[in-house]
Amino acid sequence: MSTLFALVIGRQSACRPRAYGDSRADPREGQTLETRTEFVPVSCGANLAALVALPGPGAYPVIIVRTVYGRRNLxxxxxxxxxxxxATVIQDVRGSGDSSGEFRLLAQEPEDAVQTAQWILSQPWCDGRLAILGISYLSAASIAIAAEFPEQVKAAVWVTAPVRKELLCFQDGVLRLHHTLPWTYMRKAPLSGFDPEALYRKTPLVEAIPESRDSSWASMLEEGPRSRFWDGSDLWRYVERTRVPGLHFGGWFDFLLDATLVPYAEMLRSGAPQRLIIGPWTHNGTIGGPEKISGDVSYGYWDRQGEDDAREDSVDMSSPFMDECVEWLNYWVRGVGETPAAPSVRCFVTGHRPHWAQFEAWPHPSSRAVRMYLGAERSGNIEDFAAAGSAMPGCTRESFTYDPENPCSTEGGAVWAFPKAGLTPGPSVSSVHLRQDVLAYDSEALDSPMDICGTPEVELYASSDAPDTDFVAMLLDVDEHGVARYVSDGIVRARYRNSLDREDFLAPGEIYLFRIGMKGCAHTFGPGHWVRLIVTSSSFPKFDRNPNTGESVYRSREMRKALQTVYYGRAYPSAVVLPRLG
Incomplete structure (x- = not known):
């Protein structure tokens, strides 16, 4: 070693948030809703069950919610x-709940969504104004409405919008195993029968769900991200055409954070107002549910303060989801209340002195890329460290052996917390640096706090004796006692290092540049702390294991060890690139 889509909104969510503007005087407040089930006819003879809820007689703006998790749960x-x-329309998508037809992941949604919107607009209780509430898969199920009805859709709320394979099931060509497998499993069988230890390690992985039970698992893994299954399932074109005011929510410990940040950035280009809120939440916790994270978002800061200092629980880490939704929709749909808060980005900063921050855009407008070179002479001053490239040796190498039969275990971070099938998200303590199949690179202790806000990246020069393999990067915050906690991570599959549309295999021993994109973060490394970069080749079961054979990853029955070599120095300037503020 070197020096869900799961959605939980129940009746408890019906508590009234603070009111905005003249919405406090709404005469409908407290009235009993008129509810009924309607069946919306769509293509191929399917009928989609929908709960229609009306505040009373008359016509209203309509909030559309299309769900794969059962309308009765919302x-x-x-x-x-x-x-x-x-008025609210909560609809079971095709092949779910009480809706007929066969469920086809993503591909079915645009046509069904458009036909549903047309049906709603033709109803006497709709006044011609629409809004969308999208939460995880629910966003993908309704995105076409926002694109196809720009005049009628007045506003939308997006809590992740996983509209294509790389924002849903794959990350840089690697399967998000800990989510995709149990999520697919529970489509056809109770999750109570899911055995994580056995199914995550099933070889070949394609047999984890028998085709006789659900053929979609084998179809989506046929050629990984290049499988024909994904043809017609890319809904990104609807994101590009969406031009409505959007409120975006995400969590630092949500494994689908990219599905918040990437669509937000694209919709911002449309010119329509967009607001982004990111907190210390998980995928399910973003909407204000009871789910908690493990670890300490203050990274021990409050524990080092005197008794008179505020404690961590004085920093409000709760999600303002319901309040923000009501304010956003009231203003843009009904034209009541105050102008939504500016600036447009509000995010929680983890680490030293955790706090909420507001700024004009994401990434932070004043962030700049600072390179910390592997193997550079260590310094407590980050500027000196970043500039030390000129003082580095010409070329140094370090090696480790990656054995897919004994992968590194995932330690918290941005993972799915679904019961039984998931992991424990949050900045839990990391001990991965103690393994022999890991390279760890540390700075010296920092002289003063260092703020980062954006998306870190690792530029890694490396080789392998395998035709295909993975490289994993983890960014950790290490305190003065040596306790390391998660800040961000990323992975790249060698065969997809250039494109998800083709496979480029490795020549044994040849040196390649691997760019490892990491999760977005807003974090302060405190004085006396140091930055740690971990380089390894697995994070299991967050991601599937690469068998290193060069064969089809998901049909390979064999696994082999791979000798991995990392290079750094002037000839091969491997570095972690941090989005530093200041």
Missing amino acids: PGIAELFGGHGY
């Missing part, structure tokens, strides 16, 4: 928004 949505003068 009564709180109708109760909440009905009290603010909205």
